[in-house]
Amino acid sequence: MASLRDGCLPAVLCLLTCAAVRADTITVQGLGSAAIGAAIEQSKPGDTVLLPTATYRLTEAVLPKSGIRVVGAGQEQTVLQFAGEADMVMVSLQGCADVTIADLTLDGMSDPRAGQGIAAYNCRAIEIRRVTIRNLVKGTSLGPHGIHLSGDNPTREKGVTDSLIADCTMESIGVDSEWGAGVRLSWGSSLNQVLNCTIRGTGRGGILADNGSTDLTICGNRVSGSGGEKLGIEVWGGCDRCVIEDNEIDHWLSIGGCNTCAVRRNTISATDGTFGFIGIEAIGSDLVFTGNTVDDGQVIGLSLSNVDPMWYHYYGDNTFRRCSQWGAQLQGEAGGIAYLYLYRCRFIETTVGRGTVPYPGDEGHGFRINGNTSHLVLEECEFAGNARLGLQVTTPTPDYWSFLRCRITGNKGAAMAAPPAQDALEWVDCLVEGNAGDDLTAPKPFASPAPIASLDLTGTPRAGEPLRFTARMGGGRSPISKVLWDFGEGIPAVGEAVEHTYTQPGTYQVTAILWDASGRAARAARSVTVEP
Helix, strand or coil: CCCHHHCCCCHHHHHHHHHHCCCCEEECCCCEHHHHHHHHHHCCCCCEEEECCEEEEECCCECCCCCCEEEECCCCCEEEEECCCCCEEEEEEECCEEEEEEEEEEECCCCCCEEEEEEEECCEEEEEEEEEEEEECCCCCCCCEEEEEECCCCCCCCCCECCEEECCEEEEECCCCCCCEEEEEECCCCCCEEECCEEEEECCEEEEEECCCCCCEEECCEEEEECCCCEEEEEECCCCCCEEECCEECCCEEEECCCCCEEECCEECCCCCCCEEEEEEEECCCEEEECCEEECCEEEEEEEEECCCEEEEEEECCEEECCCCEEEEEEECCCCEEEEEEECCEEECCCCCCCCCCCCCCCCECEEECCCEEEEEEECCEEECCCCCCEEECCCCCEEEEEECCEEECCCCECEECCCCCCEEEEECCEEECCCECCCCCCECCCCCCCEEEEEEECCCECCCEEEEEEEEECCCCCEEEEEEECCCCCCEECCEEEEECCCCEEEEEEEEEEECCCCEEEEEEEEEEEC
16 A cells, blocks of 8 residues: 555545544644643644744753654744753654654753754654754763764664755854764664755764665755864765765765765865865775865875775766875775776875874875775876875885876976886876976886777656666777766666666766776766756
8 A cells, every 4th residue: 555655645545534634733832841742742643833933941852753743933933942950862753753843943052961952763754954953062972963863783773764854054063072963874874865954063073974874865065163083074884875965064075984875066175274184085885976176174185095995986077176295195905995997087286384294294295096006097187286296106016007198297296206117007198297307107018908988878868767878898808897887966886787767857977987807997978968
């Protein structure tokens, strides 16, 4: 039988349901927790509990129940202030579904007993819209967090799923705490969206996700004043299939041990003199990063450094500018870095003598490779205007690297510092000029020619209709080993033939990166215009 969430109830059932359930608005009568609790107790599924314009004193947590809406008169009109005498969450959601909280403010009043703004556990379909949460300070509980959705540690069961946090504002959240954050999605809290929120002033970062909270969408948010670790956005520990797009953050967008994620059109920048450790961190496999800008305020622009495998990444049209240590560092550890394709990425104007750097005297390089990095392709990339080297290679052997039509220009140090090539290294139509020295490491041929890639599209590009994409390879002596797809939206796909359904009309860039059995790679791309 169809559910109410399916939007497809049979006509007879709809008539019976609508006749049986009448939605009411219950107005809170009073300015304290007891009055709010009484209105919630009176409500039934479908009802709205309305908090008129006023300032309310919370001495006990607000406990919404399934199927109701708790709505204020507006974020500046309805203000709930913490006034408890013991540790508590201001709004607690436990084991409920289909709950909306909207149009109000939660003010922790800088009281350490106000542990969280909104906390949810074992819930589904929670909607939090146009809520301001402010003035939470360090207490005895983890955090504090403006909004914390969590399941069980360590099983990841009973997480909060299928929920939305949108158009919310979080200010001064745990600035004095190493764990203070605007939003945290943890322990199996999957299939959630965080959209168009503004977060200002935190102890650790803006939007954090961890421990198997998969299939998240984090888009259009603005994060500033990130403290402590300065993590603007972090998805960590198996948060696979996340989409992070169109955010503006001050520091550190981190993909930490997650697979099949997409990071598009984000800006990571701080011009207030603060520095975060990393602009974009990429730990995991089958990752896509396109159209991102890292512009000032970061020690390292792009960082791949961890014991996890970091395999099969595509980077397209990203800029890394004015970093204080390196524009990028690739440091493959136990799992190694392999099968990366960078297209039209820029590593420019890395500086010397700004801020505190972890490795003084070794800063100012555009692009640094520091071990266990193989099968790397850089096509039409730029390494320019850096205070020291354009390319710094400390690994003993360049392992199967291709530089195709790249520009290494105007660096105050040499174009490249590296040991002699011992595996395979090629330079194809690269421009090298205006550096302190323009010599490059001598090339060494690959055993097989570079493949040639193409892609086919089957179907009519209409919103809501599946399209089939097929990758093809020519020019090489090996069959296709792996294909990574970027559709310009949604999560990446893997496979020679894949399907993707666009839900919105528009023009999208589709890119396929193909690897052959020898590890050589090629790129194919085309524009797809999707009609309504």
